[in-house]
Amino acid sequence: MSEAGAIPFAPGDVVWAHLDKRRHAIVIWSHAQAALIIYGTSKEKSYQPMVRVSHQSPDGQALGLTKPTFFYGWNLKVVALDLLESRSLPCPDELFVKILMVHKEEFLKRKR
Numbered sequence: 001m002s003e004a005g006a007i008p009f010a011p012g013d014v015v016w017a018h019l020d021k022r023r024h025a026i027v028i029w030s031h032a033q034a035a036l037i038i039y040g041t042s043k044e045k046s047y048q049p050m051v052r053v054s055h056q057s058p059d060g061q062a063l064g065l066t067k068p069t070f071f072y073g074w075n076l077k078v079v080a081l082d083l084l085e086s087r088s089l090p091c092p093d094e095l096f097v098k099i100l101m102v103h104k105e106e107f108l109k110r111k112r
Helices: 058-063 093-111
Strands: 013-018 022-030 034-041 050-053 069-080 084-090
Touching (some): 022 093, 050 093, 058 084, 069 093
Antiparallel strands (some): 013 022, 022 034, 034 069, 050 069
């Protein structure tokens, strides 16, 4: 890790998240000990709000995807920094906003 107290990840950083398996993830926020991430999955649930990112699209290439990946609003997790591996890639701004909006939709739906 870097200097004590330094924040190693910025919003929109693309990382590997070592969860149940290694997953593509995007950092929402982080601090010196943990980060909030939204992670992708290869499982499509067309009845759920999501952002689909094709591995062949410019966004998919920017994220380093190798297959279509789905970002669902509920795939949000706070994780210790040692579970994250930097990919040295930024999420394209427009995609980052779309993914955040899907999370917002899911959050508001669950609050009702």
